[in-house]
Amino acid sequence: MSVRVAVIPGDGVGPEVVEATLPVLRAALDRQGESLEITELDWGGERFLREGAAMPADAAEVARAHDAVLFGAVGRPDVPDDELVWGLIIGLRQQLDLAVNIRPVRAFAGVPTRVRGTDGVDLVIVRENTEGEYTGAGGLVHAGTGDDLAVEVAVHSRRVIERAAEHACRLAEQRTGRLALVTKSNAMRHGYPLWDRVVREVAERHPEVELETVLVDAMAARMIQAPRSLDVLLASNLFGDILSDLAAVLAGGMGMAPSANILPGGDVPGVYEPVHGSAPDIAGRGLANPTACLLSGALLLEDLGHDKAADLVREAVATTLADPHHHTPDLGGRASTTDLAAAVLRQVTDQMETR
Known part of the structure; x- marks a missing residue:
């Protein structure tokens, strides 16, 4: 079986944390004999500047063709915030009638x-x-x-x-x-x-x-x-x-904050997103903490019924973050976005081999 996910990398650090997350989700699903099918969507600030809208008029229908949506971030300095926020993430929430936003807060051992x-x-x-x-x-x-x-x-x-x-x-x-x-x-x-x-x-x-x-x-x-x-x-x-x-x-900060936008009991895809925003000041520098996006991905897997894959991701994140060597700058460390993501991916692979 394939898990069909629409991916909106978005703006700023969004593409970086999404790119870091997808291999981890794919590996966790592989453990269950399932695959990850990705449709990447160019919705966000760049599309707004090019076409005058952050997402197309049929965005809700595009989303409905998938099991879930993984969203990176929205916002850039050369576009008014309200244009992008209302034109994309709030717009999606309202068009899909995503009734509740779930925001788990967990203090991981070793994270200052x-x-x-x-x-x-x-x-x-x-x-x-x-x-x-x-x-x-x-x-x-x-x-x-x-x-x-x-x-x-x-x-x-x-x-x-x-x-x-x-x-x-x-x-x-x-x-x-x-x-x-x-x-x-x-x-x-x-x-x-x-x-x-x-x-x-x-x-x-x-x-x-x-x-x-x-x-x-x-x-x-x-x-x-x-x-x-x-x-x-x-x-x-x-x-x-x-x-x-x-x-x-x-x-530990916004880099540790996942979320899920869902309609409980409804037949619409949830939208899963880290809540740290686009952070344009560090975009493209490899400094963003991908943990919030990784944990949002775990919520996505869990809501689709892939509990073991979700647990695998969370356990890998917890084990990785217990070692300060893997901490990104927001956590007081020197690891890059890709360093931390690669360490989590190794943990997922190691856990798969030992089970």
Whole structure:
């Protein structure tokens, strides 16, 4: 069997980390007697400059012809960020109705962090992925007059909250049973009280789940002060975006942060991406940490039912990172993108030979 993956290398360091990841995924699938079939797509900043759009009008249909999408990064200095982000990754999320963004945070042994007491941190942020402040609702009037007025409307609906909450509860059941809902319902009078009510209703259908509700500012402090008290977090689009970047520090930084955009129970391909962005300042220099992309690839394999291949990748990453010799500059080391990826690939091959 072939696993059909659409690959969007994108901009900046995206092509470098994607190129480093694909041989590892291919080797892990080989262990199961399966192959990786790649379709590379030239979507991103360069395409925008050439054709006026970061992806084609039929992008969603192109993606649907594959089992999954592996995405590198989007963004370049000569194109406004909103043009590329809305024209590619947010556009794909919305067109495919990818309801939730899964962001695991794991502190690997041997990886230095700027936060003390992170040993054993293993949490997952479930971020609602289609609504909140990221719908584009609102407008700008009186632009350029000195009286500019911008309105950004946050949209929260019961159906969307409910499906994100359902997935978070099921995930919590598979782990420790602890679920923390992150809101700001003490100051925002409509949207987040709705979150509180709907998530509480969903949690009542999952008696094994212990639900607590935490205000987002308190959660930001707790994430740094007591990260091991957390397991599964459920948050809105905006809060999930911010907190997951903060949580990445617990694992060593943005180079360690994978993600999956999925529609639980839906018949659409997920989009899997490292969340570190395009990092144009280091693009082409071999300095990018490919770990986030490698772990995003592991999520991709796992969601497609290739659990053993996914575990193989994660074990290889953990073993490799335990040796500081393989750390990239963001982790305080001197290894290049290809050095670290090659070491992970060797670990995958070695594990295959010993099993």
